[in-house]
Amino acid sequence: MLRKLLLLAVTAAYAWVIWRMTLTPQVFTSAQNSLVLHAIAWVQQLPHGSWFTYDRTEFLANIGMFVPVGMLAALWLPRRWWFLGAVVAVALSTGIxxxxxLYLPYRVADPRDVLSNGLGGLLGATFVGLVRSLLPAPRGRRVRPRTA
Known part of the structure; x- marks a missing residue:
């Protein structure tokens, strides 16, 4: 019971994070956006850092943002259905x-986001599936034989 309450609290908190990052008119303030752009420019100055573009950074960030989605979805599902965590992530991303x-004219709806979010969900669900496969299965409730 405590496990389910903790999982519910973490899921609700992360749902708020996803909502804030995806369904509000603006993710970053101009100062925060400037900081991100400066950080990318700094990384590009490093040896072999030229590949680190804004588009690639966004793609990788979307993967990272949906790893917990896949993990949480897989934790809610029965052990053998862990892979549906990735399906949940793709469905959620598509809805977003x-x-x-339809509703956020200042945001950009991009099919590549569904791909990157789906990859993140797959990574998260796979991690949970792998860890669960290494752990012993929970014991079922034992039925006591009736005595006359």
Missing amino acids: EVAQA
């Missing part, structure tokens, strides 16, 4: 992109 296209 549709909502952005």
Whole structure:
């Protein structure tokens, strides 16, 4: 019971993070956006850092943002259905992109986001599936034989 309450609290908190990052009119203030751009420019100055573009950074960030989604979804599912955590992540991402296209004119709905979010969800769900496969299965409730 405590496990489910903790999982519910973590899921609700992360749902707020996803909502804040994807379904509000603006993710960053101009100062925060400037900081991100400066950080990318700094990394590009490093040896072999030229590949680190804004688009690639965003793609990698989207993967990272949805790893917990896949993990949480897999934790809610029965052990053998862990892979559906990735399906949940793709469905959630698709819904977000549709909502952005329909209701948030200042946001950009991009099918690549569904791909990167789906990859993140797959990574998270796979991690949970792997860890669960290494742990012993929980014991079922034992039924006591009736005595006359």
